[in-house]
Amino acid sequence: MTVEAASLKAVPATRPQRKRSERSKAASIALHAALVIASLIAVFPVFWVLVTSFKPDARAVETTPTLFNESSVDNYVRILSGDKGDFLAWFGNSVLIALMTTVIAVFLSATTGYAASRFRFPGKRSLMLSFLVVQMFPFAVLIVPLYNILLALGLQGTSFGLVLVYCTTAVPFCTYMLKGYFDTIPTDIDEAGRVDGLSPFGVFWRLVMPLARPGLAVTAFYAFLTAWGEVAFASAFLSAADESKTLAVGLQVFVQQNRTEWGHLAAASILVAVPAIAVFYLVQRFLVTGLSSGAVKG
Amino acid sequence: MAEVAYVKASRIFSGNPPVRAVDELSLDVSDGEFLVLVGPSGSGKSTALRMLAGLEDVDEGAIKIGGKDVTNVPPKGRDIAMVFQSYALYPHMTVAENMGFALKLRGVNKAEIKEKVAEAAKMLDLTKYLERKPKALSGGQRQRVAMGRAIVREPSVFLMDEPLSNLDAKLRVETRANIAALQQRLGTTTIYVTHDQVEAMTMGHRVAVLKDGLLQQCDTPRALYDKPANAFVAGFMGSPAMNLKTVPLTSEGAKLDGIVVPLERHAMDTASAEGLNEVTFGIRPESLALVGSQHHGMEMTVELVEELGADALVHGAVRIGASSERFVVRVDGRTPPTLGQTVKVAVRDATEIHLFHPESGFRLTN
Numbered sequence: 001m002t003v004e005a006a007s008l009k010a011v012p013a014t015r016p017q018r019k020r021s022e023r024s025k026a027a028s029i030a031l032h033a034a035l036v037i038a039s040l041i042a043v044f045p046v047f048w049v050l051v052t053s054f055k056p057d058a059r060a061v062e063t064t065p066t067l068f069n070e071s072s073v074d075n076y077v078r079i080l081s082g083d084k085g086d087f088l089a090w091f092g093n094s095v096l097i098a099l100m101t102t103v104i105a106v107f108l109s110a111t112t113g114y115a116a117s118r119f120r121f122p123g124k125r126s127l128m129l130s131f132l133v134v135q136m137f138p139f140a141v142l143i144v145p146l147y148n149i150l151l152a153l154g155l156q157g158t159s160f161g162l163v164l165v166y167c168t169t170a171v172p173f174c175t176y177m178l179k180g181y182f183d184t185i186p187t188d189i190d191e192a193g194r195v196d197g198l199s200p201f202g203v204f205w206r207l208v209m210p211l212a213r214p215g216l217a218v219t220a221f222y223a224f225l226t227a228w229g230e231v232a233f234a235s236a237f238l239s240a241a242d243e244s245k246t247l248a249v250g251l252q253v254f255v256q257q258n259r260t261e262w263g264h265l266a267a268a269s270i271l272v273a274v275p276a277i278a279v280f281y282l283v284q285r286f287l288v289t290g291l292s293s294g295a296v297k298g
Numbered sequence: 299m300a301e302v303a304y305v306k307a308s309r310i311f312s313g314n315p316p317v318r319a320v321d322e323l324s325l326d327v328s329d330g331e332f333l334v335l336v337g338p339s340g341s342g343k344s345t346a347l348r349m350l351a352g353l354e355d356v357d358e359g360a361i362k363i364g365g366k367d368v369t370n371v372p373p374k375g376r377d378i379a380m381v382f383q384s385y386a387l388y389p390h391m392t393v394a395e396n397m398g399f400a401l402k403l404r405g406v407n408k409a410e411i412k413e414k415v416a417e418a419a420k421m422l423d424l425t426k427y428l429e430r431k432p433k434a435l436s437g438g439q440r441q442r443v444a445m446g447r448a449i450v451r452e453p454s455v456f457l458m459d460e461p462l463s464n465l466d467a468k469l470r471v472e473t474r475a476n477i478a479a480l481q482q483r484l485g486t487t488t489i490y491v492t493h494d495q496v497e498a499m500t501m502g503h504r505v506a507v508l509k510d511g512l513l514q515q516c517d518t519p520r521a522l523y524d525k526p527a528n529a530f531v532a533g534f535m536g537s538p539a540m541n542l543k544t545v546p547l548t549s550e551g552a553k554l555d556g557i558v559v560p561l562e563r564h565a566m567d568t569a570s571a572e573g574l575n576e577v578t579f580g581i582r583p584e585s586l587a588l589v590g591s592q593h594h595g596m597e598m599t600v601e602l603v604e605e606l607g608a609d610a611l612v613h614g615a616v617r618i619g620a621s622s623e624r625f626v627v628r629v630d631g632r633t634p635p636t637l638g639q640t641v642k643v644a645v646r647d648a649t650e651i652h653l654f655h656p657e658s659g660f661r662l663t664n
């Protein structure tokens with residue numbers, strides 16, 4: 001301590017130096033202006049959807065747009081009351097399918113990712129490679145083969161069948177992400193756990209999973225979104241009955257061949273966005289860095 | 299508490315060529331003993347320790363703990379506790395949870411865990427930090443938590459892999475003494491890995507020296523220092539290292555610059571039986587002394603003087619045959635010679651000379 005104090009005093013204050021963190025005023029203004037503009041560009045479309053959602057369909061698209069024009073919550077009321085198709089049922093279907101996808105995909109990709117990160121087994125390289133390769137097929141190409149497989153499994157038209165289909169896209173990507181995350185957790189921790197009396201699965205469940213929370217959160221969010229907003233698979237694999245549709249499929253009722261119900265569509269979009277935002281809010285609490293710091297000397 | 303035995307245990311890593319990281323290691327550690335495994339980097343110390351912990355496969359031979367063959371028993375069934383070089387604390391648990399985790403897994407009731415953790419924390423001076431997470435601790439405190447985690451379990455064997463290598467010099471000396479005292483008090487069989495020969499000498503009841511996976515010698519620190527079994531051990535143990543030079547052999551003894559150092563009978567006999575005309579001559583820096591110019595001795599040109607306070611180390615060049623060899627002499631710290639000066643160096647006592655086979659390195663002296 002004394003040494004530090006002395007050395008501090010010994011440094012002569014020759015000229016007032018600007019701290020590195022300080023910016024000149026002009027630079028500061030320019031920077032903030034740029035940030036504000038970028039934010040506006042990002043936020044405006046969402047904002048406009050919100051504004052539109054309160055307007056009647058006839059006022060939604062105007063030559064001179066206004067913020068309020070006969071605005072009311074009518075659109076919301078009509079959608080939620082089921083006037084425009086069984087919105088609540090679609091909502092329930094979507095939530096169920098998205099949550100099931102999230103749970104199954106996270107569990108499968110966490111176990112796979114852990115195995116790929118910690119164990120050496122034959123075919124590991126080709127497994128990871130195939131995970132990468134399947135990402136490259138366009139959805140459209142997959143619909144027919146997947147349809148046949150679901151048919152053979154007797155799952156065609158069921159929610160669970162669709163969940164499995166979503167897992168085929170979510171699991172490979174999530175596995176990659178989680179493997180990368182597990183790689184950052186020191187293997188010494190696994191070994192300490194084994195010596196302390198954990199089984200290999202115990203190590204995974206009680207040490208690695210808690211430490212991988214940020215990675216799991218991102219993965220869960222990704223898996224949720226994969227299922228939440230998807231249209232092509234959902235319209236192909238779910239039965240055509242109105243009450244078994246998901247939201248993304250159901251929203252199409254507002255877009256008809258010669259007429260688009262902008263107001264209703266906007267209101268429905270806002271309602272669709274709410275759960276996604278809620279999931280993100282839940283998940284972002286885990287997005288803290290440095291969970292595994294302190295394990296090793298540092 | 300238990301005795302530990304390696305029975306011709308080997309660990310072979312596949313590769314081209316395969317690496318015999320530990321090669322037919324046979325070692326018996328008795329109950330309550332503090333055994334230090336020492337050797338240069340890559341000599342297989344960690345691998346040997348991990349084999350005992352069950353973290354590394356045993357490809358050949360067997361490992362026994364408490365007389366029971368545990369070669370194929372997973373780590374959790376071996377009743378061992380390990381302190382890792384990196385400490386490997388659980389970052390998401392508090393210090394108290396870290397220390398009590400093994401007991402919790404064993405189903406010990408909460409009150410008892412709390413009591414044992416508190417006791418160990420007191421012993422290690424960690425009571426203040428029990429509710430903290432590891433990331434809010436200093437390196438030395440983390441080291442103690444790692445120790446505490448091992449102690450709380452009351453295992454039959456402690457394994458430690460260079461637990462002090464991340465600490466600064468002062469803390470290391472302090473902790474070294476603490477660990478030795480703690481082991482003495484608990485009386486738990488301990489295997490301690492280090493590459494630091496000072497730690498090995500000061501802590502162990504016995505020291506096992508490894509090189510390239512092969513056990514070189516296992517003996518008490520004193521015996522290792524006084525009677526190294528081969529040139530490698532001789533050069534490895536002791537700081538500064540022993541002067542080891544290959545010198546020509548005559549019928550009277552070993553020929554160094556100008557002088558012929560008489561050798562003991564037994565060594566001469568062995569050497570001549572082997573038909574050697576050269577030997578590896580070893581002498582520790584403290585077994586050499588500076589003498590006045592009227593005495594017999596080697597002429598040495600001083601190249602470097604390291605003052606250590608109590609004594610000084612004089613490095614200098616001595617001509618042996620056609621080449622110039624470097625010798626280190628430990629001298630009184632108050633009157634060291636100056637740089638460039640030529641001094642006379644003599645062997646203090648002929649019994650302190652070590653002779654080794656020039657090729658195989660085996661000890662020739664008794």
Ligand SMILES: Nc1ncnc2c1ncn2[C@@H]1O[C@H](COP(=O)(O)OP(=O)(O)OP(=O)(O)O)[C@@H](O)[C@H]1O
Nearest residue numbers: 311317319337338339340341342343344345346493
């Ligand atoms: N997983 C592995 N695959 C192949 N070779 C390995 C593996 N682990 C260790 N080795 C080799 O085995 C030898 C012994 O390694 P080990 O870690 O036991 O050395 P060490 O004595 O602990 O060294 P240090 O003092 O540097 O920690 C080394 O040559 C190393 O390269």
Ligand SMILES: [Mg+2]
Nearest residue numbers: 343344345459
């Ligand atoms: Mg090591």
